[in-house]
Amino acid sequence: MTLEEKLKILADSAKYDASCSSSGSNRKNTGGIGNTAYSGICHSFASDGRCISLLKILMTNCCIFDCKYCINRKSNNVTRAIFTPEEICLITMNFYRRNYIEGLFLSSGIIKNPDYTMELLIKTIKMLRSKYHFHGYIHCKAIPGASTKLLKELGSLADRLSANIELPTEAGLKLLAPNKSSNKATEIMSYVKENRKRDFVPAGQSTQMIIGATKETDLDILSKSSSLYESYGLKRVFYSAYIPINKDKLLPSIITPPLVRENRLYQADWLLRFYGFKVPDLLDEEHPNFNILMDPKANWALRHLNEFPKEINKASYYDLLKVPGIGIKSAQRIIACRTNFKITFEDLKKLGVVLKRAKYFITCNGRYFINSEYFKKSFIEANLILEDHAKEETRKEQLSLFS
Amino acid sequence: MSTYLYDGTFPNLLNLITKLINHNIKPMDIKPKDNFEPTLLDEGITLELDDAFRVKDLKIPNPVIKTCYYVFLSSDKNKELIIYYFLLNEKKYQNKIFYMRNLKCVNSALKLAKQVSNETHKLKGFVRFKEINNHILYSTINPTSDCLHLLSIHFAKRLKQEYWIIKDERRNKYSIYDKKRYYIVSGENLSLKEMIDTKEESKIENLWLTFFKTIGIKERENKRCQMNFMPKKYWHNMLEMREEYEKSNNRRKII
Ligand code: SF4
Numbered sequence: 001m002t003l004e005e006k007l008k009i010l011a012d013s014a015k016y017d018a019s020c021s022s023s024g025s026n027r028k029n030t031g032g033i034g035n036t037a038y039s040g041i042c043h044s045f046a047s048d049g050r051c052i053s054l055l056k057i058l059m060t061n062c063c064i065f066d067c068k069y070c071i072n073r074k075s076n077n078v079t080r081a082i083f084t085p086e087e088i089c090l091i092t093m094n095f096y097r098r099n100y101i102e103g104l105f106l107s108s109g110i111i112k113n114p115d116y117t118m119e120l121l122i123k124t125i126k127m128l129r130s131k132y133h134f135h136g137y138i139h140c141k142a143i144p145g146a147s148t149k150l151l152k153e154l155g156s157l158a159d160r161l162s163a164n165i166e167l168p169t170e171a172g173l174k175l176l177a178p179n180k181s182s183n184k185a186t187e188i189m190s191y192v193k194e195n196r197k198r199d200f201v202p203a204g205q206s207t208q209m210i211i212g213a214t215k216e217t218d219l220d221i222l223s224k225s226s227s228l229y230e231s232y233g234l235k236r237v238f239y240s241a242y243i244p245i246n247k248d249k250l251l252p253s254i255i256t257p258p259l260v261r262e263n264r265l266y267q268a269d270w271l272l273r274f275y276g277f278k279v280p281d282l283l284d285e286e287h288p289n290f291n292i293l294m295d296p297k298a299n300w301a302l303r304h305l306n307e308f309p310k311e312i313n314k315a316s317y318y319d320l321l322k323v324p325g326i327g328i329k330s331a332q333r334i335i336a337c338r339t340n341f342k343i344t345f346e347d348l349k350k351l352g353v354v355l356k357r358a359k360y361f362i363t364c365n366g367r368y369f370i371n372s373e374y375f376k377k378s379f380i381e382a383n384l385i386l387e388d389h390a391k392e393e394t395r396k397e398q399l400s401l402f403s
Numbered sequence: 404m405s406t407y408l409y410d411g412t413f414p415n416l417l418n419l420i421t422k423l424i425n426h427n428i429k430p431m432d433i434k435p436k437d438n439f440e441p442t443l444l445d446e447g448i449t450l451e452l453d454d455a456f457r458v459k460d461l462k463i464p465n466p467v468i469k470t471c472y473y474v475f476l477s478s479d480k481n482k483e484l485i486i487y488y489f490l491l492n493e494k495k496y497q498n499k500i501f502y503m504r505n506l507k508c509v510n511s512a513l514k515l516a517k518q519v520s521n522e523t524h525k526l527k528g529f530v531r532f533k534e535i536n537n538h539i540l541y542s543t544i545n546p547t548s549d550c551l552h553l554l555s556i557h558f559a560k561r562l563k564q565e566y567w568i569i570k571d572e573r574r575n576k577y578s579i580y581d582k583k584r585y586y587i588v589s590g591e592n593l594s595l596k597e598m599i600d601t602k603e604e605s606k607i608e609n610l611w612l613t614f615f616k617t618i619g620i621k622e623r624e625n626k627r628c629q630m631n632f633m634p635k636k637y638w639h640n641m642l643e644m645r646e647e648y649e650k651s652n653n654r655r656k657i658i
Contacts, residue, residue, distance in 0.1 A: 004613050011617040029563050042632070043528040044643055047619035049628025053528075056618060094607045095614075097540060097565065098532040099558075100642075243622050257622055337502045350504045 001081060007091065009081045013061040013072050014107055017164075017208060018238035022053040022102040022137040024203030025159040032133025034096060034103070036159060036203075041102050054105035054139060055095055059083050059120060063109030067166070067177040068248045069213050072109045076246065082111075085124035089132055096136050103137030103159070104128070114145035122150060125157045137203070142192075144184035151191055152200075160203040160235070163188040168224040172214035175250055189232035196233075204235040211265060212258040213242040213251060217288035219279070222268055226279050229272070239265045264290040271297060274328055275321045298324040298384055301361055305377055308361045309368060312348070313338050324384075325358030345369060356387055408449045409483075411435035413475050417468075418456040420487050424494065433483035467493050467500065473516035476549045485511050523550040527557050529633070531642050532567060533608070535598045540567040543640050551578050555585045608642060615643040 023040030042051040060082035061072040071078065088106065095101045106124065110117050121140060128134045139160040142151055155161055163185040167173050173180050185207070192205045207228060209221060225237040241257035268290065271277040275297075282296050283289070291299045301308060301324050310319050312334060320331040330352040337343060337351065345364050349355055359369040360380040368375060407423065407430045409415045416433070423430055431445070439447050458468065471486045479485065488508035493500045503509045532540035540562065544551075551571045555578040558567060562580075569578045575590035635651070638644035 004610055007610055008613050008617050011614050015618050015620055029560055031564075033562065033564060035561050037527070039524075041524070041528045044615065044641065045629045045633040046615065047621075047626060047629060048623040049625035049632065050619070050623075051632070052615070052618060055614070091610060094603075095611060097562065098534070098607065098611075099528075099530050099542070100611050102528070241623075243620065259623065333502070333504065337504055340496075340499055340502050341505055343505075347505050350510045 003087060003091075006081045006083060006087070007057070009079055010057045010059070010061060010083060013078075013109075014056045014058045014105075016071070016240065016243065017056065017105070017107060018050075018240040019139065019162065019206055019208060019236070020051050020053045020056060020105065021160075021206070021236065022139075024235060025137060026202070027135050027137070027159065029135050032135055033093070034134050034136030036103070036135075036137045043099070043101055053102045054137065055092055055101045055103070056105040057083070057088070057091075057107075059088065059106060059108040059117075059124065060111055061109050062111050064112070065110055065177070065179040067180065068246065068250050069176055069210060069242065071245045073246070083124075085120070085127050088124050089128050089134075092128060092136075093132055093134065096134070101136075103139070105139040107141035108143070110143060114143045115147055115150060118143045118146035118150040118154065122154050122157065125154070129157055139203075142188045144180065144188060148191060151188060152195070155192060155195065155201045156199060158201060160205060161188070161192055161201050162206045162208070164208045165224070165228070165237075166208070166210055167214055168209055168216045168221045169214070172216060176213060186232070189228070189234070193232045205232070206234055206236040206238060208238040208240055211239050211241050211262050212254065217283075218261070218265060218268075218290050219283040219285070219288040221265060222272070222279050222283060225269060226272055237269060239269070260292050261290070264292070264296060268296040276318050293385055294381075294388070295324070297322075298357065302377055302381055302384075305380075309363045309375065310361060311366070312343050312362050312364050323358050323361045325354035325356065325361075327352070357384065360384070405445050406430065406432040406434050406439065406447045408434060408436040408439055408447045411437055413472055414456065414458050415452070416475065416483060416486065417458055417461065417471070418452045419450060420490055421456070421461065422450055422452060423487065424491055430484070430487065433487060463490070463493065464498065470512055470516045473519040474512050476519045476553070477515040478547050478549070479511075479515055481511075482515065485515065519548040519550060519553075522546055522548050523553045525637070526550060526554055529637050529641055530554065530558075530569065531640060533642075534601045534604050536596070536601070538566070538601065540565055541570075541598060542568070543570045543572050545573045545636070545640060546571065547636070549574060551576065551587060554578070555580070555587070559585055612643060 021040055022036065023038065025036040026038050027036040029035040040053060042053050044052040046052055061078070062080045062082060063072045063074055066074040092104045096103070106121060108117055108121060125138055125140060128138070138158045139162065140154055140158040142154060142161045142163045144163055165182055165185050166177055166180065170182055173182060189205060192201050196204065209224070211221065228234050228237055239262050241259050241262040242252070243257045244251065244254055268282055271282065272279065282300060290296055301322065310323055317331055317335055320326050320334055321328070333351040334343060342365055345355070345359070348358065360383065407419060409419045419433065436447070436449065441447050461468070471489065474482050474486050485508055489512040492503065492506060492508060496503055500509060501513070504513070526544060526546060530542050530544060532542045535541045551569060554569060558569070559580055564582060566582060567580045577588050577590060577593060579586050579588060638648035
């Protein structure tokens with residue numbers, strides 16, 4: 001098998017992992033090649049619009065497990081390949097020198113047993129760091145069930161570690177990934193959390209959940225994320241819309257991946273981490289799933305219209321953040337600017353506010369953007385949905401011009 | 404009122420603007436002398452400037468200077484005047500200047516500075532080197548803003564122990580790094596030897612193309628999103644997009 005064929009197989013089987021982020025680390029170039037940029041750098045964008053920052057590959061797609069949703073499961077009849085540590089170093093170094101990538105994201109199927117797999121990962125990364133003096137970004141998958149000693153060693157070489165939760169509930173795991181348990185992943189997480197420092201997983205840890213392979217609701221998923229953020233200080237939870245690759249009676253029979261749902265979860269995740277929202281604000285037993293037609297923040301605002309409109313020149317920072325169309329940056333700017341001058345609707349655009357959305361939920365110096373009689377749920381809801389719809393339409397038109 | 408001329412460099416521009424502000428002169432325009440065409444009404448004025456002037460002696464906070472520098476690197480026609488008014492207002496509002504977004508010059512300055520820093524950030528990722536001759540890394544860019552210097556700072560740290568050259572094709576200038584420091588040289592004063600790819604090069608390029616094609620998930624294809632993040636103007640210099648670039652160019656020709 002040529003190196004190119006191997007790369008094809010082992011990138012193909014790694015592509016389903018959603019993470020490609022290269023942020024959070026400040027590694028310096030101390031004689032050798034490479035450093036990391038704290039904010040991360042995207043080097044390219046794939047045909048699916050996702051950022052390519054890291055050389056995302058599996059060490060091997062051989063696996064002793066048989067997770068139902070996974071292309072690499074034992075029972076699948078696919079061509080198997082394995083990279084040697086030398087080969088991985090060769091590709092990483094050559095890609096990095098040419099500025100194709102920001103670093104390496106190395107994951108692997110499980111061969112023989114977790115410890116053995118982890119040892120091979122460590123051997124590879126150690127070679128990259130000490131023989132090739134590589135100081136670029138390394139994200140490595142920690143193999144659940146491997147010994148703490150190995151985890152410690154891996155963490156001292158990598159910038160970021162991740163262990164995937166895969167499914168939001170234990171029941172889901174039992175059904176589709178009977179060899180896995182969420183305990184094993186969370187054991188890794190708590191070890192990393194307790195030992196994290198400058199030379200141990202400096203860029204922190206992340207995890208991933210598959211969306212739509214099992215029956216869990218958005219409420220189940222978001223509650224899981226929220227507890228993961230709280231308990232283990234994760235940097236990110238990634239959501240990966242289930243893509244039907246395998247046929248199995250236990251898997252849902254869908255044709256297209258639930259991308260809108262995935263997007264709603266990312267939006268909500270953002271609200272939890274930066275906007276001061278809590279899961280019960282967004283979802284409850286009566287509404288356990290997000291509205292596909294509207295983003296979670298607008299949806300929340302419409303359900304709490306009695307808290308609006310907010311006065312731009314008076315509202316607190318967190319109140320401003322609750323307004324659809326106002327983000328972290330624009331809220332900060334509003335606070336900083338309004339001590340110097342009275343902000344008008346006209347100024348808001350300059351401050352980065354998406355006025356098309358925000359205008360329904362605010363007043364500027366006591367004025368609503370049109371006659372205040374229109375401040376009604378039915379009016380706002382219809383307009384917001386139409387607005388999104390119009391955006392979709394122009395998108396489609398633009399697309400057809402190109403195809 | 405007339406146009407005031409400077410030599411096209413950032414220090415000289417600040418030198419001029421400092422003098423204008425100190426002498427309460429309101430310029431109609433400020434332009435580099437090389438591309439200024441005198442007219443009957445406006446012959447252009449070159450002031451006698453302080454030779455000992457140094458940017459770092461100015462009593463202006465660093466973030467303000469940095470913003471001016473980024474605006475200077477932008478391709479906006481009125482950038483000099485924007486910098487002038489930005490600095491004029493800085494005298495008045497001092498550290499509050501960044502929050503005076505309702506002033507046109509402040510808003511424009513911050514917007515342009517942001518554009519330049521965004522483009523620089525993008526190019527830190529989009530620059531593609533190829534290995535030529537004696538393992539020299541070589542790359543060509545065509546950026547909208549003049550970010551060659553900012554990029555060089557980045558690559559001098561990252562690729563510290565490599566020889567590299569980045570060519571800004573649009574401005575016909577090169578940044579050349581010799582493992583110690585980089586030199587920015589105009590193409591007019593430079594004759595480069597013939598460039599030949601090293602023999603490994605096409606093999607590595609093919610590996611990258613294979614990786615690039617493989618990593619996209621076909622069930623999620625979204626070319627519009629790809630193009631939003633990676634605008635077409637960069638495709639020409641990006642190995643993995645060149646094929647797509649040529650395809651779309653041919654299509655345009657047919658239409
Ligand atoms: S352990 Fe990982 S690679 Fe192996 S089948 Fe399960 S998900 Fe796939």
